[in-house]
Amino acid sequence: xxxxxxxxxxxxxxxxxxxxxxxxxxxxxxxxxxxxxxxxxxxxxxxxxxxxxxxxxxxxxxxxxxxxxxxxxxxxxxxxxxxxxxxxxxxxxxxxxxxxxxxxxxxxxxxxxxxxxxxxxxxxxxxxxxxxxxxxxxxxxxxxxxxxxxxxxxxxxxxxxxxxxxxxxxxxxxxxxxxxxxxxxxxxxxxxxxxxxxxxxxxxxxxxxxxxxxxxxxxxxxxxxxxxxxxxxxxxxxxxxxxxxxxxxxxxxxxxxxxxxxxxxxxxxxxxxxxxxxxxxxxxxxxxxxxxxxxxxxxxxxxxxxxxxxxxxxxxxxxxxxxxxxxxxxxxxxxxxxxxxxxxxxxxxxxxxxxxxxxxxxxxxxxxxxxxxxxxxxxxxxxxxxxxxxxxxxxxxx
Amino acid sequence: xxxxxxxxxxxxxxxxxxxxxxxxxxxxxxxxxxxxxxxxxxxxxxxxxxxxxxxxxxxxxxxxxxxxxxxxxxxxxxxxxxxxxxxxxxxxxxxxxxxxxxxxxxxxxxxxxxxxxxxxxxxxxxxxxxxxxxxxxxxxxxxxxxxxxxxxxxxxxxxxxxxxxxxxxxxxxxxxxxxxxxxxxxxxxxxxxxxxxxxxxxxxxxxxxxxxxxxxxxxxxxxx
Numbered sequence: 001x002x003x004x005x006x007x008x009x010x011x012x013x014x015x016x017x018x019x020x021x022x023x024x025x026x027x028x029x030x031x032x033x034x035x036x037x038x039x040x041x042x043x044x045x046x047x048x049x050x051x052x053x054x055x056x057x058x059x060x061x062x063x064x065x066x067x068x069x070x071x072x073x074x075x076x077x078x079x080x081x082x083x084x085x086x087x088x089x090x091x092x093x094x095x096x097x098x099x100x101x102x103x104x105x106x107x108x109x110x111x112x113x114x115x116x117x118x119x120x121x122x123x124x125x126x127x128x129x130x131x132x133x134x135x136x137x138x139x140x141x142x143x144x145x146x147x148x149x150x151x152x153x154x155x156x157x158x159x160x161x162x163x164x165x166x167x168x169x170x171x172x173x174x175x176x177x178x179x180x181x182x183x184x185x186x187x188x189x190x191x192x193x194x195x196x197x198x199x200x201x202x203x204x205x206x207x208x209x210x211x212x213x214x215x216x217x218x219x220x221x222x223x224x225x226x227x228x229x230x231x232x233x234x235x236x237x238x239x240x241x242x243x244x245x246x247x248x249x250x251x252x253x254x255x256x257x258x259x260x261x262x263x264x265x266x267x268x269x270x271x272x273x274x275x276x277x278x279x280x281x282x283x284x285x286x287x288x289x290x291x292x293x294x295x296x297x298x299x300x301x302x303x304x305x306x307x308x309x310x311x312x313x314x315x316x317x318x319x320x321x322x323x324x325x326x327x328x329x330x331x332x333x334x335x336x337x338x339x340x341x342x343x344x345x346x347x348x349x350x351x352x353x354x355x356x357x358x359x360x361x362x363x364x365x366x367x368x369x370x371x372x373x374x375x376x377x378x379x380x381x382x383x384x385x386x387x388x389x390x391x392x393x394x395x396x397x398x
Numbered sequence: 399x400x401x402x403x404x405x406x407x408x409x410x411x412x413x414x415x416x417x418x419x420x421x422x423x424x425x426x427x428x429x430x431x432x433x434x435x436x437x438x439x440x441x442x443x444x445x446x447x448x449x450x451x452x453x454x455x456x457x458x459x460x461x462x463x464x465x466x467x468x469x470x471x472x473x474x475x476x477x478x479x480x481x482x483x484x485x486x487x488x489x490x491x492x493x494x495x496x497x498x499x500x501x502x503x504x505x506x507x508x509x510x511x512x513x514x515x516x517x518x519x520x521x522x523x524x525x526x527x528x529x530x531x532x533x534x535x536x537x538x539x540x541x542x543x544x545x546x547x548x549x550x551x552x553x554x555x556x557x558x559x560x561x562x563x564x565x566x567x568x569x570x571x572x573x574x575x576x577x578x579x580x581x582x583x584x585x586x587x588x589x590x591x592x593x594x595x596x597x598x599x600x601x602x603x604x605x606x607x608x609x610x611x612x613x614x615x616x617x618x619x620x621x622x
Binding site for chain 2: 311
């Protein structure tokens, strides 16, 4: 027993080192392909979900939104802002006044949300400025400029084109808030692919003072960007302890339709991952079964010269473990070395988001472990069969 | 009871194979005693039952009926594990097709059966000695595909000797060899027999019969 335990390692090492290099390479490549197949779809769905969540944060809400407690505007805005800024986990904030406005251009008109902002503050929280489809972002003192989302401007492939203004950069759009109206020049059109965000327009605080001077300093929404990895629940608790007068929401609370979409993707991911796991198990079984079946005669010889069946089975478990560990390692290398960088450079352009591939460490470990475990289990089945068959049949390779 | 100097004693063994619905009686109540140190050649036409007989007494297969004694111990009722132990310790088996592991070199092929019970540092020098003994001093690190048929068969003989068995079974060991290689292999068998090993060998060739101390012929599953 003391000496025989090393025989499986001896045999496995010799078979791997001196067997057919083509078979070895092909088997490892197949394992790598199975692993990539198992993580690719999941990574894509995670990418879509993460991308959608990032859209909500970067195009609309930041990490936290504060709205009035039953009032139409936030009272004592400056006090609220200074209390928020005392929290060290806050990176930036933008106070906004969000209103319903009737926008008209020629015969086209519609009611959309318009936000009065300080463009520089907004830049520090949302990334609308990065999503300019045409034109340019607003300057702080631009009293005539308006930035409109592509669902308002309209255009080819736009979901709500039929209801849009069919506006271009430079067009003069009439903005009506309550009973006051004024013309603004379209400075830029942004397109984030996040429909809710693209159905909004932005003017500066200076511009607001031109159309509704009484509301120039009013704020009914503060959006906040937290530092990376900050715990949002802790921040909200801190706000409550500071008696900040307002209702607090995280970006998840505000995700709306996007939340249903992302949850649907996660459910589909579970279903497809289960199917992919079954396909992985069958593929690995076929690969290992063919490999071991081709060695049937050799196994018969080993039995004939007195090698115990458990030693033979252990040999093939070691070989299968090697195939799967190296296959998974190659798969990781290909996935992170080629596939992920490629899709970062060329994201999947989907109607709701430009998605890259994202794998959580837990998902990654589970899938790698699954491949290795499946390989071990499926190597046991054919090696059990061959070590239990009649010795003469095994020797003759029957 | 079998005689004291019979290393193998076969009593009324029968073996029947099924080929679909057809039953083929390969061995018909064969009895045979083989004395220690004998060089027995079993001969006969194809299908006469000689390979079947060798596999029964070589413990690679079970007879349907009868008893087999090896070194005084009855084998047919032994459990698989105990049969494997006897096969491992007392028997060396040489196949017509050499049956070497292609990924192992000559030394490794030879020492493999001994690695179950001994450390490598003990069995490796013995494997080298055995390979030298069968005339393969220059082929120690060659793998099967780098050797001729005769050399491979000599490696198989060396492997069968690694656990110092009393009995060697050889199933047409020269069938795939040219006459020069066959002669080399038979000289090795003769040498081993002179050293005291009991050898039971199947052969078709008349010129090989000169090496035997006894020859039996099988026909239709019976000893003539």
